[in-house]
Each structure stands twice: as structure tokens, then as C-alpha cells.
Amino acid sequence: MNLFLKGGDVATEDNAPTRADVWIVDGTIKAVSVMDAPEGARVIDCVGTVIMPGMFDAHVHFREPGQEQKETILDGSEAAINGGITGVVMMPNTAPSIDSAAVVNRVMEIGRKCRIPILTSGCITVGREGKEMAPISGMKDAGVLMLTDDGDAVPNAALLKRAMEYGKEFDIFFASHCEDSQLAGPRALNEGPVSYRLGIQGTPALAEEICMDRDIRIAHATGAHLHIQHVSSKIGMETIRWWKERGAHVTAEVAPHHLMFRAEDIGDYDTHYKMNPPLRTAEDNAALLEGLKEGVFDLIATDHAPHTEFEKSQAFVDAPNGLVGLDHALISLYDRFVAKGDFGWELLVKRYSAEPRRMMRLDVAEVAEGKPADLIVFDPNKTTTVSKEFMKSKSSNTPFLDKTVKGSVELVVLGDEILLER
Amino acid sequence: MARKDFLDIVTLDREEIIHLLDQAKPFKDLFTRSVKKVPALNGKTVLMLFYEPSTRTLSSFEVAAKRLSADVTIFDVPHSSVTKGESVRDTIDTLQAMRADYIVVRHRLSGQPAAIARQTGASVINAGDGAHAHPTQALLDAFTLREVHPDLAGKKVLIMGDILHSRVARSTSTILDKLGVEVAYCGPGSLVPHTHFKRFTSYDEAMKWGPDAVYLLRVQKERQEAPFYPSDREYHSVFGVTQERLRRISEEGIYVMHPGPINRGVELCDDVLDYERCLISQQVENGIAARMSVLYGLKPQTS
Numbered sequence: 001m002n003l004f005l006k007g008g009d010v011a012t013e014d015n016a017p018t019r020a021d022v023w024i025v026d027g028t029i030k031a032v033s034v035m036d037a038p039e040g041a042r043v044i045d046c047v048g049t050v051i052m053p054g055m056f057d058a059h060v061h062f063r064e065p066g067q068e069q070k071e072t073i074l075d076g077s078e079a080a081i082n083g084g085i086t087g088v089v090m091m092p093n094t095a096p097s098i099d100s101a102a103v104v105n106r107v108m109e110i111g112r113k114c115r116i117p118i119l120t121s122g123c124i125t126v127g128r129e130g131k132e133m134a135p136i137s138g139m140k141d142a143g144v145l146m147l148t149d150d151g152d153a154v155p156n157a158a159l160l161k162r163a164m165e166y167g168k169e170f171d172i173f174f175a176s177h178c179e180d181s182q183l184a185g186p187r188a189l190n191e192g193p194v195s196y197r198l199g200i201q202g203t204p205a206l207a208e209e210i211c212m213d214r215d216i217r218i219a220h221a222t223g224a225h226l227h228i229q230h231v232s233s234k235i236g237m238e239t240i241r242w243w244k245e246r247g248a249h250v251t252a253e254v255a256p257h258h259l260m261f262r263a264e265d266i267g268d269y270d271t272h273y274k275m276n277p278p279l280r281t282a283e284d285n286a287a288l289l290e291g292l293k294e295g296v297f298d299l300i301a302t303d304h305a306p307h308t309e310f311e312k313s314q315a316f317v318d319a320p321n322g323l324v325g326l327d328h329a330l331i332s333l334y335d336r337f338v339a340k341g342d343f344g345w346e347l348l349v350k351r352y353s354a355e356p357r358r359m360m361r362l363d364v365a366e367v368a369e370g371k372p373a374d375l376i377v378f379d380p381n382k383t384t385t386v387s388k389e390f391m392k393s394k395s396s397n398t399p400f401l402d403k404t405v406k407g408s409v410e411l412v413v414l415g416d417e418i419l420l421e422r
Numbered sequence: 423m424a425r426k427d428f429l430d431i432v433t434l435d436r437e438e439i440i441h442l443l444d445q446a447k448p449f450k451d452l453f454t455r456s457v458k459k460v461p462a463l464n465g466k467t468v469l470m471l472f473y474e475p476s477t478r479t480l481s482s483f484e485v486a487a488k489r490l491s492a493d494v495t496i497f498d499v500p501h502s503s504v505t506k507g508e509s510v511r512d513t514i515d516t517l518q519a520m521r522a523d524y525i526v527v528r529h530r531l532s533g534q535p536a537a538i539a540r541q542t543g544a545s546v547i548n549a550g551d552g553a554h555a556h557p558t559q560a561l562l563d564a565f566t567l568r569e570v571h572p573d574l575a576g577k578k579v580l581i582m583g584d585i586l587h588s589r590v591a592r593s594t595s596t597i598l599d600k601l602g603v604e605v606a607y608c609g610p611g612s613l614v615p616h617t618h619f620k621r622f623t624s625y626d627e628a629m630k631w632g633p634d635a636v637y638l639l640r641v642q643k644e645r646q647e648a649p650f651y652p653s654d655r656e657y658h659s660v661f662g663v664t665q666e667r668l669r670r671i672s673e674e675g676i677y678v679m680h681p682g683p684i685n686r687g688v689e690l691c692d693d694v695l696d697y698e699r700c701l702i703s704q705q706v707e708n709g710i711a712a713r714m715s716v717l718y719g720l721k722p723q724t725s
Contacts, residue, residue, distance in 0.1 A: 103506070193617070196586075196615050196617060197432070197535065198532055198554055199532035199551070199552045199553035199554030199555065199589055199592060200532045200533075200552065200553070200554070201553075268533075268536060269532075269536055269537070271532035281593075310511070313511060314509065314511065314537070315510065315529070315531040315532070315533050315534040315535070315537050316531070316532065316533040317531045317532065317533070318531060375474070394673070
């Protein structure tokens with residue numbers, strides 16, 4: 001490979017895009033500067049585009065093993081590439097759950113056939129049942145760094161405390177889906193005017209906040225590192241801020257949909273807006289955005305959750321929670337926030353590329369001389385229509401379906417390979 | 423009015439509501455004649471799809487459809503493949519083959535009738551879905567109130583009881599609101615959500631507001647997963663229409679309504695049923711006329 005990206009602007013986690021050409025030879029970035037095209041290099045015109053490191057999504061549901069009709073690891077990885085994402089962390093709520101070295105090995109083996117690195121988390125408890133501790137050391141040896149029962153909280157606080165006391169000795173960290181199941185009820189939508197209008201019992205933000213505070217307290221007391229997943233409420237954000245100010249070893253993520261949508265968007269039972277934690281209010285949207293800009297949230301993660309068209313066509317209460325995100329997360333973040341000036345490219349690079357990789361103890365991808373090639377070319381002047389044809393995910397359960405958004409991922413390069421060229 | 427479905431009150435405008443109410447009047451007048459039938463829906467098929475047990479609403483729809491000369495099929499849900507785990511969607515696909523023109527649906531899940539309406543060309547009528555809507559009940563309630571108060575604008579109606587779990591509260595308050603009635607809610611704090619309507623948590627306070635009618639709701643035990651108040655006895659003494667409260671209601675000439683079925687000794691005492699301004703049996707009779715008006719006004723896309 002001998003590739004010359006000419007005329008673009010290079011973004012880093014610290015700096016707004018700066019005019020620079022990028023020369024890649026055999027999977028390594030040979031030069032980043034304004035220069036003439038080297039002889040023999042294939043020149044790609046990148047004028048007007050932004051060149052960034054590949055994104056990394058630390059929260060995806062790939063449904064394999066067990067629910068391959070929704071998504072396979074391969075389909076999911078292709079959706080990621082399509083969206084400019086060059087690494088992911090799978091959640092363990094598959095069927096069977098990823099709760100042992102054997103299942104971890106099976107998933108990793110399938111993952112190795114994909115064109116991007118596929119990491120997986122493992123369960124805290126066997127079968128995510130909240131009863132017995134999963135074999136932590138065995139999963140660690142198989143390559144797991146993050147333990148979570150995502151989809152549910154660990155209901156038993158004593159068990160969570162013991163798992164943290166035990167697990168931290170293996171240099172592993174924990175991630176929490178925060179939810180008091182009694183308060184959460186049927187988990188269909190936020191408690192408020194919309195749940196009343198639609199006649200469905202709502203889930204109050206309180207359900208998330210109480211459990212979040214509980215889990216951080218337990219982590220703080222045991223000295224374990226805790227990562228809070230998909231924070232959806234204002235007080236949730238403030239809870240994390242409060243604990244961070246007190247030096248707790250806590251990190252947190254926010255999902256694009258919680259920044260963009262609210263309960264009102266459900267309208268007349270549109271299941272594309274049904275997710276857990278649920279969409280809340282405009283006030284929560286604003287607080288989450290503030291938390292992202294301030295650094296309360298270390299990272300952005302999609303919570304990519306594929307479901308079949310049939311499943312999502314059921315009555316609102318019966319339809320499963322979640323939306324797909326990998327194919328369009330980056331372009332939608334650009335469309336909704338960067339293009340409007342809410343935050344800059346450097347925030348995207350920091351929160352959706354650098355920080356998630358740091359949390360997973362990976363080398364941070366950088367568009368810099370001497371670094372391995374792991375980059376994307378993003379054209380803010382083009383638009384993308386998020387059609388079924390565009391999406392590589394096996395499912396298309398997203399409010400963005402058939403919507404046109406600003407921005408297009410034009411090129412994805414990883415190592416010595418061009419993964420995508422539009 | 424070329425509406426295909428009748429799913430809720432929220433999406434109706436005031437003119438449509440008035441039209442449906444006015445149209446119900448001649449249907450009601452039929453009931454005192456020896457022949458109670460008109461040929462309006464002759465040759466049309468009405469399918470009753472009740473996923474929740476109901477005797478009153480089901481019979482009311484059945485009588486309404488038959489008085490319009492429609493053929494009525496009652497899809498016997500508890501003994502059908504529904505209990506074998508067939509999805510509602512698949513059931514509807516099967517039922518499409520029966521070429522019903524109207525499907526009357528009751529379901530425990532909010533939003534299910536709307537989902538069915540999207541799937542079929544038949545006119546779907548919501549006969550109650552979860553805690554979401556019961557629009558024909560709302561229509562018959564408004565019709566009944568108009569019989570005693572022809573001009574509803576500015577009248578006050580107090581809706582008492584389990585507002586949170588009640589589809590009746592939602593639909594009836596919405597229709598009354600659209601007709602210019604002042605609506606207020608009263609009941610235990612755990613069962614009265616904060617909405618744009620006035621909210622009382624004590625009976626006396628609510629009576630001081632001076633309602634023209636008190637609408638009592640059934641305490642929906644079947645929809646309550648955890649206790650919302652200590653006991654039926656306590657509910658009756660704090661929020662029920664006791665004999666003492668009935669005296670005051672009677673002195674002030676306030677009408678009493680209830681969607682049925684009633685829980686004696688909980689939301690009301692037995693004497694309420696003999697009270698001269700109790701409209702409960704009129705509500706039942708008007709239900710047939712209101713449902714005839716709805717069936718008559720819809721336009722199925724099945725031809």
C-alpha cells in the first residue's frame with residue numbers, strides 16, 4: 001500500500017482540524033504534513049474532508065451466539081466499518097450469555113474473522129441471573145477486561161460488592177447498567193406526560209439514579225474501577241460528576257440517542273424510539289450534552305441493539321428495547337452537534353476514539369507520523385440517506401431509517417487494508 | 423368524515439365529536455320503536471376481537487352492530503390459537519382472510535389496536551387498550567351528560583378514583599375537555615398523576631369546587647402490580663361515595679356516573695344505585711347508540 005490523502009484537514013483529540021496531507025505506506029503513517037504527492041503513491045483527493053482516527057464503540061450488542069436473526073458478529077462489524085468505527089466491545093447478553101472462558105473463546109474466534117478488532121465483555125454473574133459469580137479469572141485469561149450484566153443491574157448489592165472485591169485483584173474493571181428493577185417496572189418508556197398519555201407504566205429516572213449511586217458507592221468502597229453505561233438523566237449525570245469530584249474511580253458513557261431524542265418523539269407508539277434506559281426529556285438532553293462537553297462523560301457509545309422488523313412491529317409494550325447505531329452514529333453526531341457548533345471534531349475524536357480505547361487499554365489511534373494506519377476520511381459536505389441498502393447491520397430498527405443526514409464516511413483504512421471506499 | 427379507524431379521542435376534533443354525538447341521537451330514538459333495526463350496514467361483517475374478558479362492552483358492540491344489520495362474528499380468543507402463542511400480527515393475517523369490514527378490538531396492551539389498524543384495511547375500533555384509551559366509552563359518557571346538560575361548555579366534572587390505570591379517565595376527560603367542560607381529578611396521591619387537569623387529593627376539597635357531575639372510576643385491581651393504597655375499607659372511607667357523602671351529592675343535585683362494573687363498598691355504597699341522579703343505567707343504554715354512531719361513521723378500506 002502506498003496511499004496519499006491529499007488536501008484534507010486532520011483532527012486530533014486536542015486540536016480542531018488542521019490542513020495536512022497524509023501519506024500511508026504498508027499500513028504505517030509515513031508523514032502528516034502539507035507536502036507534494038510522493039511518486040508512485042495512489043492519490044485520493046480529500047479537499048474539504050476531515051481525516052480522523054477510526055472511532056471505537058465500547059457498547060454494542062452483536063446477538064451471536066443465539067440470536068443471529070437480529071445480528072451476527074460479522075454483520076455488526078461491517079456496520080461498524082460502514083460508520084467509520086474500527087473497533088468495538090461486545091456486551092455479554094447473548095444466548096448463551098458470555099459468562100465463561102468457553103463462550104469468550106468462541107466469540108473471539110468468530111471475531112478474528114472480522115476486518116476490525118472485536119473485543120468482548122463478560123458477565124459478572126452466571127447467565128446474568130444475579131445469583132452466582134461468573135468465572136472471572138477464566139474470562140480474564142481469555143481476554144476479557146470489562147465485566148457487566150448489561151441489560152440488567154446486579155440486583156444483589158452484597159454479591160456485586162463481593163464480585164468487585166474478588167475481580168479487582170485480577171485487574172479487571174466493572175461496568176453497570178444501572179436500574180432498580182422494582183422502580184423500573186415494565187421498562188417501556190420514561191415516566192411522565194407521555195407514559196400517562198399512552199397509558200403505559202413509565203420508568204422513572206429515579207430507577208437509574210438510585211442504582212447508579214449504589215454501584216458507585218460499592219465500587220468506591222472496594223477500590224474497583226466502575227464504568228457507568230448509557231447514562232440517560234440529568235441527575236444521573238450530576239451523580240457521576242459528584243463522585244468524580246470526590247476522586248471515585250468511575251468512568252461513564254453517553255449514547256447518541258440520549259443526546260438527541262426525548263419521550264415525545266415516541267408519538268403514537270413508534271417502537272423505533274423504545275429503548276432502555278428510555279428517552280427522557282429536553283432538560284435531560286441538555287444536561288447530558290453539558291456533561292459530555294464538560295468531560296463528565298468519558299466516552300460516547302451507541303448501545304447498538306439490533307432487533308428484527310417483526311419484533312419491532314409488535315405492540316409498544318411487547319416490542320423489545322433498543323436501536324441500531326453503528327452505521328449512522330458518527331454522521332448523526334456530526335449532523336446534530338458538530339455541524340451546529342455544539343461541539344468540535346476534537347471532542348468526537350477524544351470521546352469516540354481515544355478515550356474508549358484507553359479504557360480498554362488499547363493503543364490510541366492517531367493520525368500522526370509513525371503510527372499504524374487506523375483512520376477515516378469524513379466528508380461534511382456530502383449527505384447520507386440511512387436506508388436499508390446503506391446499512392450493513394442485519395437490522396434496521398432506528399429512528400434514522402430513511403432519513404438523510406449531513407456527512408459521509410468516505411474512506412476507512414486499517415493497517416494495510418482499505419476497509420471502505422465510497 | 424372519511425376516517426378509517428376509531429382509536430382514541432385525542433386525534434378527534436371538536437366538530438367530529440359533535441357530529442358523532444348528534445348522529446347517535448336518532449339511533450337512540452330507534453330503541454323505543456318495535457323494530458329497532460336499520461339496514462345501514464347490511465352485508466357488512468363486524469368481527470369482535472376481545473383479548474381481555476368483557477361482557478358489557480362486547481354485548482354493547484354486538485347489539486349496536488346487529489341493530490345496523492351487520493353480520494357479527496365473535497372471535498373466541500381464549501380458546502383460539504392465541505393461547506398457543508400465535509402473535510397478534512399473525513392472527514390478524516389469518517383474520518384478513520375472513521374479510522371483515524370492521525374489527526372491534528380490546529387488548530390488555532396499550533397501542534395494540536393502533537398496531538392492528540396499520541396492518542389491515544378493515545376499520546379498527548378500539549374497545550379499550552390497556553390504560554391508554556376507551557374512546558366509545560368517552561363518547562357515550564359525553565352523550566349521557568349532554569342529555570342532562572345540553573350545553574356542556576363551562577360545566578364541571580370531577581373524575582374520582584384510580585386515574586393512573588384508567589383508560590376511561592384518559593378518554594372521557596379528553597372528550598369533556600374538548601367539549602369545553604372543566605375536568606378535575608380526585609383520588610389517592612399514588613393514583614392521581616400530575617396532568618394539566620386540576621387535581622384534588624381530598625374529597626371535601628373536591629366538593630367545594632362545585633362539580634355538576636361526579637364520575638366514579640372502578641378501582642382497577644387487575645392493573646395494579648403493587649398496592650397503591652392500604653385497603654378497600656380505607657379507600658371507601660376516604661374516597662368512596664358513602665351514605666353521608668351521597669346526602670351531600672343529593673342536596674347539591676350532582677349527577678353520578680360510573681363506567682361499570684362497579685365495586686360495591688369500594689368506590690360507592692349500594693344506595694348510590696337508587697339515587698335519582700345516578701346515570702349508570704343510561705350510560706349502558708347510550709353505549710349502544712354511541713357505538714352505532716361510530717360504526718356508521720367509519721369508512722373501511724376493504725372493498
